[in-house]
Amino acid sequence: MGGGLFVCALQLTLVLAVCNSEPLISLRGITKRYQHAGQTLSVLNDVCLTVHAGESCAILGASGSGKSTLLAILGLLSAPDSGQHRFAGQDICTACPDQLAALRNRHIGFVFQNFNLMPRLTALDNVALPLTYRGVARNEARERAMVRLVQVGLADRAAHHPADLSGGQRQRVAIARALIGEPALILADEPTGSLDTGTASDIMDLLLSLNREYHTTLVVVTHDITIARHLQRQIHVEGGRVQAFAS
Amino acid sequence: MSALQVQRPADLLCEALVGLRTLGKRSLLALLGIVMGSASVIALINIGNNAASEAEALFKGMGVDTLVLRFSEQPRALDTVRLHEMLPQLRSIAPIAQASVSLVFRGQAVHASLVGSHAALADAMRLTLREGRFFSDFDQLATFAVVGHQLAQELSAGGVPLQVGDQVRVNNYLYQVLGILQDQPDGLLMPIRASASLFVPLPGMARLDGRAGMGEVVMRAAADQDMPLLASAVRQAIAHLHGGQDVNILIAQQMIEGMTRQSRTFSYLLMALAGVSLVAGGVGVMNVMVMNIAQRKREIGVRMALGARRRDIRYLFLLEALALTAIGALLGAVLGGVFAWGYSLLSGWRFSFAVSSLVLGMGSTLLVGLFFGLYPAMAAARLQPVEALREE
Ligand SMILES: Nc1ncnc2c1ncn2[C@@H]1O[C@H](COP(=O)(O)OP(=O)(O)OP(=O)(O)O)[C@@H](O)[C@H]1O
Numbered sequence: 191m192g193g194g195l196f197v198c199a200l201q202l203t204l205v206l207a208v209c210n211s212e213p214l215i216s217l218r219g220i221t222k223r224y225q226h227a228g229q230t231l232s233v234l235n236d237v238c239l240t241v242h243a244g245e246s247c248a249i250l251g252a253s254g255s256g257k258s259t260l261l262a263i264l265g266l267l268s269a270p271d272s273g274q275h276r277f278a279g280q281d282i283c284t285a286c287p288d289q290l291a292a293l294r295n296r297h298i299g300f301v302f303q304n305f306n307l308m309p310r311l312t313a314l315d316n317v318a319l320p321l322t323y324r325g326v327a328r329n330e331a332r333e334r335a336m337v338r339l340v341q342v343g344l345a346d347r348a349a350h351h352p353a354d355l356s357g358g359q360r361q362r363v364a365i366a367r368a369l370i371g372e373p374a375l376i377l378a379d380e381p382t383g384s385l386d387t388g389t390a391s392d393i394m395d396l397l398l399s400l401n402r403e404y405h406t407t408l409v410v411v412t413h414d415i416t417i418a419r420h421l422q423r424q425i426h427v428e429g430g431r432v433q434a435f436a437s
Numbered sequence: 438m439s440a441l442q443v444q445r446p447a448d449l450l451c452e453a454l455v456g457l458r459t460l461g462k463r464s465l466l467a468l469l470g471i472v473m474g475s476a477s478v479i480a481l482i483n484i485g486n487n488a489a490s491e492a493e494a495l496f497k498g499m500g501v502d503t504l505v506l507r508f509s510e511q512p513r514a515l516d517t518v519r520l521h522e523m524l525p526q527l528r529s530i531a532p533i534a535q536a537s538v539s540l541v542f543r544g545q546a547v548h549a550s551l552v553g554s555h556a557a558l559a560d561a562m563r564l565t566l567r568e569g570r571f572f573s574d575f576d577q578l579a580t581f582a583v584v585g586h587q588l589a590q591e592l593s594a595g596g597v598p599l600q601v602g603d604q605v606r607v608n609n610y611l612y613q614v615l616g617i618l619q620d621q622p623d624g625l626l627m628p629i630r631a632s633a634s635l636f637v638p639l640p641g642m643a644r645l646d647g648r649a650g651m652g653e654v655v656m657r658a659a660a661d662q663d664m665p666l667l668a669s670a671v672r673q674a675i676a677h678l679h680g681g682q683d684v685n686i687l688i689a690q691q692m693i694e695g696m697t698r699q700s701r702t703f704s705y706l707l708m709a710l711a712g713v714s715l716v717a718g719g720v721g722v723m724n725v726m727v728m729n730i731a732q733r734k735r736e737i738g739v740r741m742a743l744g745a746r747r748r749d750i751r752y753l754f755l756l757e758a759l760a761l762t763a764i765g766a767l768l769g770a771v772l773g774g775v776f777a778w779g780y781s782l783l784s785g786w787r788f789s790f791a792v793s794s795l796v797l798g799m800g801s802t803l804l805v806g807l808f809f810g811l812y813p814a815m816a817a818a819r820l821q822p823v824e825a826l827r828e829e
C-alpha cells in the first residue's frame with residue numbers, strides 16, 4: 191500500500207516536472223503555403239522551433255523570407271497548413287477560433303510596425319481595449335490602462351488621440367496595450383521600423399526591460415542586426431526554414 | 438481557456454456609437470431611406486386608422502337600423518299591415534313613390550320632387566319637424582303636405598315666408614302645408630333628398646301623377662336586431678307576398694363593412710409602399726455597412742489580435758447597423774407623426790395617434806436594420822485575422 195502511494199507521488203512529481211519544462215511555444219514540422227495566381231508559394235517549410243518562457247528572440251531574414259508569416263503563426267493569427275503547434279500547454283491545431291481568441295487575449299501582446307491604434311479612441315481607451323474583450327468593466331479597465339500608461343511614461347497623454355501623438359509615443363501606447371493583459375509573450379513585428387534611431391533604441395530598451403524585469407517572453411522581427419544582438423537568441427528565416435543561434 | 442470572455446453590452450454600445458460617428462455623410466444618405474420608410478409606415482397607419490374611424494363615425498350617425506328595399510318591378514300596392522304581422526322586428530315600414538312636379542305658391546313656381554308615403558316615413562327616416570306635424574294614418578286621403586327645409590326656403594323666396602296652413606298648388610290640386618322639416622343631413626342609404634321634397638300621403642299620389650309607382654320601401658328595425666338576418670327575412674317575406682319578386686335590400690352595416698374593407702385595402706396598399714421604402718432603406722444600410730467594414734478591415738484584424746472573438750466583431754457591426762437604423766427610425770417616427778397630424782388637420786378629421794403604429798413602424802424599421810446589417814456583420818466576423826491585418 192505504502193509503496194503504491196510512493197510510486198503515485200513520484201509519478202505526480204514527474205508529471206509536474208514535465209509540465210514545468212514544457213516550452214511556451216513549440217512548433218514541429220510547420221509548413222505554410224500561399225496560393226497565388228495558380229501557383230503554390232511555399233513560405234515556411236518544415237519549421238521546427240522551441241521558445242521557452244522568459245526568453246528573448248530576434249527573427250531575422252531577408253525581405254519576403256517569411257518572418258511576418260512565422261510571427262502570425264506564433265501569434266495564433268494564422269493557421270499553418272501542416273505540423274504540430276503547442277502554445278502555453280494547449281494544442282493549437284485542434285483549438286476553435288473562440289479558444290484562439292481567448293488565448294491571444296490572455297497570453298499574447300502584439301506590437302506592430304505601424305502601431306495599429308484605434309484612431310477614434312483616446313490613448314487610454316486604446317490601452318483598455320483588450321480588457322473589454324474579457325468583460326472587465328469600463329472604469330476598472332481604464333484604471334488598469336492608466337497604470338500601464340504610467341509604466342511607459344505617457345501618463346500625461348492619456349486623453350490624446352493617436353493622431354495627436356508622435357511616432358514614438360504611439361508605439362509606447364501600443365506597448366502599453368500589449369502589456370495590459372499581462373501576457374506571457376510579446377510579439378513585435380519590426381516595432382522600430384517606422385521610428386528614427388533615437389526613438390527606436392528607447393522603444394527597444396522598453397521592450398527589453400519588460401523581458402528582464404517581468405520575464406515576459408519577447409519575440410521581435412527586425413532587420414537591424416544591432417538590435418538583434420541585444421536579444422538572447424537569433425532566429426534566421428531563410429528558404430522556408432529557420433535556424434536558431436544564441437548570442 | 439475555459440474562462441469565458443464576455444463583453445459588456447454598455448461598452449459594446451459605446452463602441453458602436455463611436456464607430457457610427459465616423460460614418461458621417463454617407464450614413465446620413467442611408468438614413469434618408471430608413472427615415473422615409475419609418476415615417477411612411479407610421480404616417481400611413483395613422484392616416485388609415487383616422488380615416489377608418491372617421492368613416493365609421495359618419496355612418497354611425499346615419500342609423501345602422503335602417504333598411505332600404507328597392508323593387509325591380511314596381512308593384513301597385515304593398516300590404517304593410519301583413520308585412521308588419523310577418524315581421525314584428527320591424528319598427529316602421531314606409532313605402533315610397535316618387536315623381537317630379539312643379540309647385541306654385543303665391544305665383545312662385547318651383548320644381549320639386551314629390552314623395553308619396555305613409556305616416557311611418559317620419560319615424561323610418563328619423564324626420565324631425567321645424568313647424569307643424571307630419572301627416573298621420575288618418576290623413577291618408579286628405580290633401581295635406583309636409584315641406585322639406587330647402588324647398589320651404591325656395592318657396593319663401595318671393596318675400597313671404599311659407600307657413601303651416603298655407604296652400605301650395607301641385608298640378609291642379611291645392612295642398613295644405615301641415616308641417617315644415619328641420620334641416621338635417623340625409624342618410625347615405627336614403628333614396629330621396631328629404632330637404633328638397635314635398636311629402637304627401639301615398640294614396641293621393643295617383644291623382645298627381647298616374648305613372649308614379651312604388652319604387653322603394655324604407656324600414657327601420659326595432660332595437661338590437663341582427664341587420665343582415667333581418668334583411669334576409671324581409672327578402673323572404675316580400676317573395677312570399679309578391680310571388681318571387683326580386684328585391685334589392687340595402688343596410689348600413691353592409692356599407693360600413695364595405696367602407697372599412699376598402700380603407701383596410703387602402704392601408705394595406707400604403708403599407709406595401711412603406712415596405713418598399715423600408716427595403717430601399719435597408720439596402721442603403723447594408724451598403725453603408727459593407728463599405729464601412731471594407732474600410733475598417735485592418736481595425737477588425739487588430740481587434741481580433743487583441744482577443745475579439747467572431748461574435749464580438751459580429752455584435753459590434755450589428756450594433757452599428759442597429760444604432761444607425763434606430764436613429765433613422767426615431768427621426769421617421771417624428772416625421773410620420775407630424776405628417777399624419779397635418780393630413781388629419783387638412784381633412785378636418787379628429788387626430789388620434791395610434792401607439793401601435795409607433796411599435797409597428799419603429800419595430801419593423803429596426804427589424805429591417807437587423808436583417809440588412811446581419812450579412813455585413815457576419816462577413817466581417819468571418820475574416821481571417823492575418824488577412825484582415827494585411828489590408829492597407
Ligand atoms: N496572403 C498572401 N497571399 C499570397 N502570398 C503571400 C500572402 N502573405 C504573404 N505572402 C507571401 O509570403 C512571403 C513571405 O511574406 P512575409 O510577409 O512573411 O515576409 P517578411 O519576411 O515579413 O518580409 P518583410 O521583411 O518585407 O516584411 C512573401 O513572398 C509574400 O509575398
Ligand SMILES: [Mg+2]
Nearest residue numbers: 257258259379
Ligand atoms: Mg514582414
